[in-house]
Amino acid sequence: MSTLVTCPSGLAGRVRGLRVKEEQILTDRQLAKSGGQIDALLAACWEETTDPGPYGLDGKPDWGKVLIADRFVALVMIRIATYGPTYAFDLPCERCGERIEWELELDQLPVRELxxxxxxxxxxxxxxxxxxxxxxxxxxxxxxxxxxxxxxxxxxxxxxxxxxxxxxxxxxxxxxxxxxxxxxxxxxxxxxxxxxxxxxxxxxxxGGIETSIDIQCPSCQAVQAVDLPFQGTFLLPTGKRSAGSSRR
Known part of the structure; x- marks a missing residue:
């Protein structure tokens, strides 16, 4: 599956979802340690440039020169193209300590243009x-x-x-x-x-994606503001969240 993406700077193109052959990139600890993992994923999944934005490029972007805000939006769209927009995560309640299971739709997060x-x-x-x-x-x-x-x-x-x-x-x-x-x-x-x-x-x-959200603990009803936790499994396949998960 592929999808169109428009980044905050105006850079636009088409990205595809992750394939099995990208597993090596996702699990390469040395690549992750060097900071090259995101570059490799973006290079692999960016199929076509429809608007070069401020980069004046001909073909695929040089991701080392692309604004972090653009890179992050492109990465989120790759995740959506791979698994769909629903993103499930969990974190502890700041008040009672219980684990909060939460779901939201990534394609509903506000994007600020540059x-x-x-x-x-x-x-x-x-x-x-x-x-x-x-x-x-x-x-x-x-x-x-x-x-x-x-x-x-x-x-x-x-x-x-x-x-x-x-x-x-x-x-x-x-x-x-x-x-x-x-x-x-x-x-x-x-x-x-x-x-x-x-x-x-x-x-x-x-520019960028607004990742600050409010979540509510189902146990004590406390509401807390959190930065969306993009955990190590963000781009890896995981099991479906149970039916009792809360949603944004």
Whole structure:
């Protein structure tokens, strides 16, 4: 089965579902560790490009240069083409600790388009500006692409006690009045209010799928907001959820 996909940036094409021959990609631990698993799956399942979006490509995309938001939407559509839109998962209730079994329809998740001005900025060099209100400085950052996604696991592994500052340093291009050699120290001393302002601006200029949902525990009726858990089995075949599962 194949399906059409339109990514947040305007990149569009046709993807097919996973086949048995992709099992090696899904189970290759070395490929997963290197961050190349998603690239391999996207390359295998992207059949045709109908609109190159901002990438100016001829044929299949170079997934290492494609925005992470586009990659994620394409991956979700591959999952839908493989198993259908229903996605079942479970997680513990924050109040009572009972396991919550939940189902939702992936094709009903809202998709935010990449704003027109963001597409222009991406084409002009992938450079965006934000204001740090407490520091009183401007900062320039970039939207992450597939090549960055491959580096993130190693980045987090190497900076276990400073993941936030390392992640910010990876995407920040320039800070007004701060030399490049001093950038990491500046970010480590950044007020959390400024971090929030920067992250809010990054989210505002980016596209993607809205993965924050509210779920309700059937045992204690508590409602909790969660980020949709894309577990290791997201692309692997699993048994059907029992009839007692809750639905969004």
């Amino acid at each position: 704003p027109v001005e963001s597409r222009s900025a991406f084409l002009a060099g992938n450079r965006f500006r934000a204001r740090l209100p407490e520091a009183g400085r401007d900062v320039w950052f970039r939207l992450l692409v597939g090549g960055d996604e491959r580096k993130l696991p190693q980045l987090r592994q190497a900076n276990r006690d400073k993941v936030l500052s390392a992640s910010l340093a990876h995407r920040v291009l320039e800070i007004d009045g701060v030399a490049e050699k001093d950038r990491r120290v500046f970010l480590e001393d950044l007020a959390l209010g400024d971090v929030r302002a920067l992250l809010d601006e990054i989210e505002r200029v980016d």
